[in-house]
Amino acid sequence: MSGCCGHETKFDGVSPDYRRRLWIVIGLNAGMFAVEMAAGQLAKSQALQADALDFFGDALTYGISLAVIGASLRVRSNAALAKAVSLLLMGLWVFGSTLWRVFYTEIPEAEIMGVVGLMALAANLASVALLVSYKDGDANVRSVWLCSRNDAIGNVTVMLAAAGVWGTATGWPDLIVAAIMATLFLSSAFQIIRQALAERREEGAHAH
Numbered sequence: 001m002s003g004c005c006g007h008e009t010k011f012d013g014v015s016p017d018y019r020r021r022l023w024i025v026i027g028l029n030a031g032m033f034a035v036e037m038a039a040g041q042l043a044k045s046q047a048l049q050a051d052a053l054d055f056f057g058d059a060l061t062y063g064i065s066l067a068v069i070g071a072s073l074r075v076r077s078n079a080a081l082a083k084a085v086s087l088l089l090m091g092l093w094v095f096g097s098t099l100w101r102v103f104y105t106e107i108p109e110a111e112i113m114g115v116v117g118l119m120a121l122a123a124n125l126a127s128v129a130l131l132v133s134y135k136d137g138d139a140n141v142r143s144v145w146l147c148s149r150n151d152a153i154g155n156v157t158v159m160l161a162a163a164g165v166w167g168t169a170t171g172w173p174d175l176i177v178a179a180i181m182a183t184l185f186l187s188s189a190f191q192i193i194r195q196a197l198a199e200r201r202e203e204g205a206h207a208h
């Protein structure tokens with residue numbers, strides 16, 4: 001889930017091999033974002049789309065962290081703010097479309113939800129294997145681990161929602177899970193925006 005993945009991760013001074021692994025993880029996350037969003041539309045599952053938000057956030061976080069290595073504080077804080085705003089917009093869109101579905105319910109395709117949820121779990125476990133087995137990341141290792149564990153819980157929750165949809169033949173388990181995940185995502189997006197704005201203020205104070 002999106003609770004802990006939003007923190008700005010510092011990758012200054014990482015080895016080329018660790019950097020290469022990060023690129024693979026970025027590709028995995030960006031790819032799974034696209035797959036889950038598309039499958040969510042196709043299967044009419046809001047939970048899949050809410051789970052996709054986390055892949056979006058993680059791809060952005062790792063991507064921006066790599067891109068701003070060695071950049072000035074100003075560039076870093078602008079990048080953090082741009083990330084936070086795009087997370088907020090994506091989160092609002094999924095939250096809004098979930099609310100819409102409360103009034104215009106559809107029964108999602110449970111099989112697609114289950115299969116794609118399992119793919120998402122595999123992608124997150126692969127990311128852990130790629131980053132955690134590597135000892136170069138010191139403090140990052142712990143945050144990557146915590147983050148991926150929460151993501152895995154989210155993926156399993158999507159599979160449970162799929163079972164609920166299948167068992168009840170209604171869309172409610174999908175909507176409830178999606179609403180909870182989107183709410184968590186939005187609250188962490190707000191936190192990141194607050195943090196980014198605070199960093200900008202701090203930076204301004206140092207400049208004068």
Ligand SMILES: [Zn+2]
Nearest residue numbers: 005054058151
């Ligand atoms: Zn994550």
